[in-house]
Amino acid sequence: GAVVSQHPSRVICKSGTSVKIECRSLDFQATTMFWYRQFPKQSLMLMATSNEGSKATYEQGVEKDKFLINHASLTLSTLTVTSAHPEDSSFYICSARDQSGANVLTFGAGSRLTVL
Amino acid sequence: GEDVEQSLFLSVREGDSSVINCTYTDSSSTYLYWYKQEPGAGLQLLTYIFSNMDMKQDQRLTVLLNKKDKHLSLRIADTQTGDSAIYFCAESDSGNTPLVFGKGTRLSVIA
Numbered sequence: 334g335a336v337v338s339q340h341p342s343r344v345i346c347k348s349g350t351s352v353k354i355e356c357r358s359l360d361f362q363a364t365t366m367f368w369y370r371q372f373p374k375q376s377l378m379l380m381a382t383s384n385e386g387s388k389a390t391y392e393q394g395v396e397k398d399k400f401l402i403n404h405a406s407l408t409l410s411t412l413t414v415t416s417a418h419p420e421d422s423s424f425y426i427c428s429a430r431d432q433s434g435a436n437v438l439t440f441g442a443g444s445r446l447t448v449l
Numbered sequence: 450g451e452d453v454e455q456s457l458f459l460s461v462r463e464g465d466s467s468v469i470n471c472t473y474t475d476s477s478s479t480y481l482y483w484y485k486q487e488p489g490a491g492l493q494l495l496t497y498i499f500s501n502m503d504m505k506q507d508q509r510l511t512v513l514l515n516k517k518d519k520h521l522s523l524r525i526a527d528t529q530t531g532d533s534a535i536y537f538c539a540e541s542d543s544g545n546t547p548l549v550f551g552k553g554t555r556l557s558v559i560a
Contacts, residue, residue: 339491367547375457375535375553377492382547426491435499436480436541438548440491 335361335431339441346417347449354412354444356427362407363429367438368400371424380425383410417448451475453551455538460557467525469554471538474519478540481514482548483523486535495523495536525556533558 336359346352356366366383381402382390389402399421401413410429414421424445428438455471473481479500484492498505498512498521505512511524525532535553 337491365545375555377537377550377553379547428492435497436543436545436548437482437494437497438492439494440484442491443489445489 335439337427337429337439337441339427339444341444342442343445345447345449348418349416351413351415352417352446354425356410356441358408358429361432364407366404366410366427366429368402368412369426371426414446419448422446422448451549453538453540453549455551455554457552458555460559461528463528463530463558463560465528467528467556469523469536469556471521471551472519473540475540475542477542479543480541481521482539483512484537484539486537492537528558530558530560532556
C-alpha cells in the first residue's frame with residue numbers, strides 16, 4: 334500500500350533557529366500533500382495544502398512566512414519552521430493523497446518539534 | 450464551514466464491543482473515514498465508506514452510516530488492549546478537497 338515517510342521523527346532546536354521537516358511518498362506520486370499540526374488535546378489542525386510545482390495554499394491564521402512549504406517534486410514536500418519559538422513546539426504530521434480515487438490520505442509518522 | 454463532532458473519551462472492558470460515534474454537518478459529504486492514531490505515531494486509515502452505503506464490515510470493524518441524520522459510527526467487536534488509541538472521524542465532499550477531521554475519541558481498553 335501507499336507509504337509516506339516523514340523525517341525527522343523528533344527534533345529539538347534552540348529558539349530562533351529554523352527546522353526543516355521532510356515528507357516523502359515512497360511508492361506513489363503525490364501532486365498534493367497536506368500538513369497538519371496536532372495540539373496536546375488531540376485535535377488536528379490543517380495548516381496548508383502543498384501543491385507540486387506551485388505555491389502552497391495556507392489555512393486562515395497560518396503564517397506563510399513562518400511555515401515555509403516547498404513541494405518541488407511529485408514525491409517530496411518540505412515544511413520549514415523559520416525562527417522557531419517555544420510556542421511552535423508541536424507534533425507536525427504530513428499526509429499525501431493516494432491514487433485510489435476515494436480521497437484517502439496516507440499519513441507520515443509525524444515529527445515532534447521541541448523548541449527550547 | 451463543515452464540522453465533524455465526536456466524543457473525546459470512551460472506556461470499555463477488554464472483550465466488549467466499542468462504539469465510537471461521529472456527526473458531521475456537510476450534506477454533500479461523499480466519503481467518510483475512520484483513522485486510528487497510536488501514541489507518538491501518525492494516523493492510520495482503518496476504513497472508509499461511500500455516502501451511498503449504509504454499512505461496511507471488515508473483520509472486527511463495522512461502520513454504520515445514517516446519511517439522513519449525518520451520523521457515522523465505528524463498532525469494534527471483541528475490543529483488545531491493542532485497540533487503545535485515538536480514533537478520528539473525517540469527511541470529504543470530493544476527490545480534491547482536504548479532509549475535515551473531528552477532534553478524535555480516545556479509546557481506553559481496560560483489561
